[in-house]
Amino acid sequence: MSIVLFDAPGPRTRRRVALWSTVAGVLLAALLVLVVVRLAQRGIFDAERWDIFTEDTETWEALLRRGLGATLKAAGLAAVIALTAGALVAVARTSERRWVRVPAAVLIELFRGLPVVLLMFFSALALDLSIFNAVVLGLVLYNTAVIAEILRAGIQSLPRGQREAALAIGLTPGQTMRMILLPQAVRRMLPSLVSQLVVLLKDTSLGYIVGYVELLRVNRELRDFFGSEYIFSLFLVTAALYIGVNFALSRVATYLERRGSSRAAGGVAPLQPAEGVARDSGPV
Amino acid sequence: MDAVIDNLPLYWDGFQMTLRLTLVSAAVALVLGTLLGAFRVSPVPTLRGFGTVYVELLRNTPLTLVFFFFVFVAPQLDIKLPFETSAYVALSLYTAAFVCEAVRSGVNSVGVGQAEAARAIGLTFGQTMTQVVLPQALRTVVPPLINIFIALTKNTSVAVGFFVTELMAIGIRLANRNPADVIAVLLGVAAFYLVITVPAGILAGRLERKVAFAR
Numbered sequence: 001m002s003i004v005l006f007d008a009p010g011p012r013t014r015r016r017v018a019l020w021s022t023v024a025g026v027l028l029a030a031l032l033v034l035v036v037v038r039l040a041q042r043g044i045f046d047a048e049r050w051d052i053f054t055e056d057t058e059t060w061e062a063l064l065r066r067g068l069g070a071t072l073k074a075a076g077l078a079a080v081i082a083l084t085a086g087a088l089v090a091v092a093r094t095s096e097r098r099w100v101r102v103p104a105a106v107l108i109e110l111f112r113g114l115p116v117v118l119l120m121f122f123s124a125l126a127l128d129l130s131i132f133n134a135v136v137l138g139l140v141l142y143n144t145a146v147i148a149e150i151l152r153a154g155i156q157s158l159p160r161g162q163r164e165a166a167l168a169i170g171l172t173p174g175q176t177m178r179m180i181l182l183p184q185a186v187r188r189m190l191p192s193l194v195s196q197l198v199v200l201l202k203d204t205s206l207g208y209i210v211g212y213v214e215l216l217r218v219n220r221e222l223r224d225f226f227g228s229e230y231i232f233s234l235f236l237v238t239a240a241l242y243i244g245v246n247f248a249l250s251r252v253a254t255y256l257e258r259r260g261s262s263r264a265a266g267g268v269a270p271l272q273p274a275e276g277v278a279r280d281s282g283p284v
Numbered sequence: 285m286d287a288v289i290d291n292l293p294l295y296w297d298g299f300q301m302t303l304r305l306t307l308v309s310a311a312v313a314l315v316l317g318t319l320l321g322a323f324r325v326s327p328v329p330t331l332r333g334f335g336t337v338y339v340e341l342l343r344n345t346p347l348t349l350v351f352f353f354f355v356f357v358a359p360q361l362d363i364k365l366p367f368e369t370s371a372y373v374a375l376s377l378y379t380a381a382f383v384c385e386a387v388r389s390g391v392n393s394v395g396v397g398q399a400e401a402a403r404a405i406g407l408t409f410g411q412t413m414t415q416v417v418l419p420q421a422l423r424t425v426v427p428p429l430i431n432i433f434i435a436l437t438k439n440t441s442v443a444v445g446f447f448v449t450e451l452m453a454i455g456i457r458l459a460n461r462n463p464a465d466v467i468a469v470l471l472g473v474a475a476f477y478l479v480i481t482v483p484a485g486i487l488a489g490r491l492e493r494k495v496a497f498a499r
Contacts, residue, residue, distance in 0.1 A: 005325060005327075005391070005399055005409075005412075005413070005417065006327055006399075006409070007400075007403065009327065013327075017327050017328055017329075020328045020330075020331075021328045021329050021330045021331075022330075024328060024330040024331050024334070025330040028330065028334055038361070039361070042360075042361065109482060109485065110478070112481075112485070113434075113438075113477060113478050113481035113482050113485060114438070114474055114477055114478065114481070115438040115439070115440075115441035115442075115452065115477060116438075117441040117442060117444060117445075117452055118441060118452060118455070118470065118473060118474060118477065121452070121455070121456060121459075121470065122470045122474075125456075125459050125466045125470065126459075126466045126467045126470055198344070202344075202345075202346040202347070203346070204346075205346035205347075205348040205349060206346075206348060206442065206445075208348055208352075208445060209348065209442065209444060209445030216346075216348060216349065216352060220356075223356075228360065231356065231357055231360050232357060232360060232361070235352070235353065235356075235357045238349070239345060239349060239353075242344070242345060242346060242349060243341065243344045243345055246344035246345075247340065247344045250340075250343070250344060
């Protein structure tokens with residue numbers, strides 16, 4: 001509960017809160033019942049609307065293997081490449097040399113400002129890549145830029161002494177980055193990085209628009225095959241799959257955040273809200 | 285290159301549609317998101333619960349799926365919307381979840397002592413909110429809000445898959461019509477997006493530095 005805005009409630013306030021809570025609860029429950037009744041009237045909950053999920057395993061196989069499998073394959077490959085490339089670009093972005101730093105900054109601003117759909121279409125139409133490669137490249141270009149920006153904020157939020165000490169004991173600038181700065185930046189930014197992976201996973205659904213066969217496209221194929229009376233049940237299952245996977249990943253981010261802040265005192269230096277950090281903490 | 289210059293009026297039409305999608309959805313999402321944010325910091329458990337469920341559901345759902353619902357699934361439930369309206373609804377509902385989070389973390393970022401001190405000197409709840417908490421929360425909320433609206437601008441391009449003729453759709457139409465100039469045509473589309481997103485990004489960065497203050 002947010003304790004910023006009010007003191008611990010006394011008996012009268014508690015009664016009032018309980019009253020309002022009940023009123024809101026009743027209204028919300030009424031709304032829910034209304035929706036369910038309307039759905040039921042349309043026969044959404046009849047067994048024959050759901051038999052494709054219970055009578056044979058083919059639907060599940062299509063949804064899970066061809067659909068979710070393709071989604072995870074594109075997301076996984078793109079995530080690995082984007083994390084690696086993002087680290088490299090972040091190093092370039094924080095370089096001492098102007099001619100390295102400036103192009104990296106331009107690249108980041110450019111690809112961060114473009115829609116992923118456009119990057120996918122560009123890869124498919126202009127670069128003539130296969131649809132799978134186009135989807136992956138589109139995801140990689142955008143997420144490399146965002147991850148580089150997250151890591152840059154992480155590197156710059158470290159106390160200056162870290163770098164100075166590393167250089168003082170005779171490490172080269174390259175070693176300092178690789179062994180001292182980057183590992184700490186990654187640990188600090190782990191929650192933001194995981195949240196960005198959730199965004200990446202969600203963005204694979206844009207493959208539906210460019211014609212990559214993934215979860216949403218399979219969902220549509222199944223509807224065309226079985227008939228439109230299954231549209232709602234298929235949608236519900238597809239949504240549940242997406243939400244389930246993303247929710248699990250989001251939980252990992254929250255867990256890392258909690259673990260990070262409770263350990264901060266002893267391990268990695270505590271995170272002060274540095275410039276640019278807040279900006280990247282809420283990926284959309 | 286000619287393909288771009290000859291079709292500038294078409295680009296302009298698409299750009300206007302993209303702008304309209306962005307502005308209308310931003311306005312609706314701002315109102316809805318602030319309301320949900322208020323729910324999430326309210327003392328009423330049911331409202332808090334509702335806010336949490338809404339945010340968790342929408343944040344973990346791909347925007348494409350939200351569009352898919354309003355364009356293909358909702359008509360089955362007798363909710364028949366024109367394609368353009370579906371785009372407004374999908375973008376607003378999706379973005380509202382992120383606005384809600386920004387508002388909530390903004391209010392929570394105000395130090396507990398601030399509100400306590402305000403109550404201690406005898407300000408009413410309304411005074412505490414309008415004169416102490418909200419002015420401070422606003423500073424923290426504005427930069428992330430701008431970033432949310434930048435993301436919204438880019439997200440309008442999802443409408444291309446759902447029968448709305450915005451900038452991206454124009455780009456694809458022109459690319460199909462001028463196969464020799466695909467690169468130029470799509471770079472033209474990119475330029476129009478960057479015209480919005482890059483200045484807005486710089487503005488957000490500036491504001492963030494400007495409103496940053498020690499707590």
